[in-house]
Amino acid sequence: MPITPYSDIFPTCQTDGQMIDARQQGEISPNAQRVILLLDRLGRLTRELQFVDGLNPAQWETLRFLAQANRYSRTPTALAEYLGATKGTVSQTLISLESKGLVDRCKKTCDRRQVAITLTEAGEAMLHRDPMRTLEKAICEMTADCGGALVTGLSRLLTELQHRREVMHFGVCEDCTMFCKEHGKPKTTNNEPKRCGMTGETLADGECLQLCVNYKAAAE
Numbered sequence: 001m002p003i004t005p006y007s008d009i010f011p012t013c014q015t016d017g018q019m020i021d022a023r024q025q026g027e028i029s030p031n032a033q034r035v036i037l038l039l040d041r042l043g044r045l046t047r048e049l050q051f052v053d054g055l056n057p058a059q060w061e062t063l064r065f066l067a068q069a070n071r072y073s074r075t076p077t078a079l080a081e082y083l084g085a086t087k088g089t090v091s092q093t094l095i096s097l098e099s100k101g102l103v104d105r106c107k108k109t110c111d112r113r114q115v116a117i118t119l120t121e122a123g124e125a126m127l128h129r130d131p132m133r134t135l136e137k138a139i140c141e142m143t144a145d146c147g148g149a150l151v152t153g154l155s156r157l158l159t160e161l162q163h164r165r166e167v168m169h170f171g172v173c174e175d176c177t178m179f180c181k182e183h184g185k186p187k188t189t190n191n192e193p194k195r196c197g198m199t200g201e202t203l204a205d206g207e208c209l210q211l212c213v214n215y216k217a218a219a220e
């Protein structure tokens with residue numbers, strides 16, 4: 001991809017009208033170039049933020065994932081999928097977090113070949129100091145419109161990229177086609193027990209909002 005000079009991506013003297021004219025003439029694609037540059041800069045900054053409290057970005061991301069993942073997803077395999085990392089890399093991350101007392105690993109009672117990972121109390125306490133809260137504060141100070149537009153745009157971008165790279169999607173029950181499928185309907189009423197159509201197991205309300213490795217989006 002040819003590199004566009006920074007001054008062309010963020011021209012200080014062009015009005016919106018001039019930018020549109022330039023795009024129509026095929027001179028530059030300002031939005032795409034801007035988004036790439038912004039994501040690159042944000043990615044670098046957020047990575048730098050996360051070298052604190054003796055942890056690195058992958059270790060923080062692991063703690064965050066474990067705090068949000070449901071019972072089917074708190075495994076090294078699901079974590080590797082989520083992080084886009086190899087099992088060996090994930091194993092090293094978990095060994096390090098375990099040695100710091102932040103996660104526990106144990107054999108699953110239902111299948112002794114599988115390992116379940118959980119956050120310890122110290123791991124949960126560590127998340128209260130999550131350095132990404134700096135970003136959270138900055139986003140909270142935006143207007144609702146601006147925050148909403150960011151969520152929509154970034155979500156579309158992530159989904160598109162995951163689709164192109166054939167990366168596994170993680171999602172929550174309410175958006176999953178497997179949610180209560182055995183009853184022949186996508187959603188439950190308040191009185192019915194919520195259930196996973198894939199495993200047949202009953203789900204607590206809180207679990208329906210957790211990330212799932214088995215999630216199936218409607219369009220898949």
Ligand code: SF4
Nearest residue numbers: 173176179196212214
């Ligand atoms: S309904 Fe879907 S998202 Fe929920 S636990 Fe089952 S497979 Fe996962």
